[in-house]
Amino acid sequence: MSLLHYINAFFSDGAHWHGYDGIPHRLAEHLQYSFTALGIAAAIGLPLGLITGHTGRGGNALALIATAARALPTLGLLVLMFIWLGIGETPVMIPLVALAVPPILVTTYEAVRTADPAPVDAARGMGMGPIAVLFQVELPMALPLILSGVRSATIQVVSTTAIAAYVSLGGLGRYIFDGLYQRNYEIVVGGAALIALLAVAMIGVFYLVERLVVSPGVRLRRR
Template sequence: MNGFLNQLSLVGDWLTSSQQWHGPDGIPHRLLEHLTYSGLSLLFAALIGLSLGLLVGHTGRGAFAVASVANLARAVPTFGLVVLVVTLAGLSTAPVLVALTALAVPPILINTFEGIRGVDPDARDAARGMGMTGWEVLLKAEVPMALPLILLGLRVAAIQVVATATVAAYPGLGGLGRFIVDGLARNDYELVIGGSAVVVLLALVVQAVFTALRRVVVSPGLRAPASGP
């Protein structure tokens, strides 16, 4: 127990040291790199996952193909994909973005598809009875009712990306993973634990942001059914 408390004290000292908050190796700079990788990857994944999920969920066509591709993407190891793309394309941010995007697409795609497909058929019929076009039914009836599951998929993807973006450090790039990789190389476990703590705190912030967003944009009557992990 004393050893654990001593580690916490060392990490606290590391986090509050002014040295960790300045320069290219400081927490703000590494955090900005981490957020850049994570944000771009999540944006690309959202564009792919939401578009396909909405289209397939609304039309009902290609459901088996979507599920198969999503499950295949889940089975691809992120670190292995980074190494493979670095080997083929050279050292750049592209391998990290490709790997993180591949990681984030499945939860967004599956939750969007399931959310749209699970909309009450009577609600669709009522929307069509009001004279709505197919796209209006999708945007004004199906999406609002599927929003809890859609946000859940985005939240899961965001947390996974933030936690996994540490792989950017392995091929020599930056981000919060730099603390972990450099700490392991130097046997500096204070640096490893400190960097890990920052990643965990960032993931908790992302969780809080999506929880607040859900309270704002989702109708109170639709919140309970999608209170997923």
């Protein structure tokens, strides 16, 4: 059977749209895990990136942290956390947060550090303090690049959250792991297709977010 046949069979089966194992419920679980991890990662990465980018200090330390975090094997870290902490969401959150922090942290740092110095110098010349310069001048100019880092982290996390099913939690990964165990490749392909579609949807969401929150002048300046 072809992939298209498996996909069509999966989505056309009404049983996959209802109940605890239905697509809406599994999708909601997947999004919950993903956005929880992204929220924690953003709470860590954004403030650190803004502060270090504004001061211009700590770039080498950030690069070291990012390199170390990216080198961590996500599935291996998940298994270690599961053995150490037991069943629950925490063993899943740790590897997902470790995956999401580096792109958010490094991109935020670089975005603020490389902001156009002319408006920054003008703001300081007008008597604006460091906090005002950061949030009223540097952050608006850096916002497109910061959003690109958050978008990258979101796509990575949404695509990787399937590992939650490996330790008996829910989410779209449930279709992949259960399907492999049952040798039901219709479910496996359907689950993989849902995760791919969700990742693509996140690209569209961030395109709309950028159109809404980034100043038109900043968008034109990037072209």
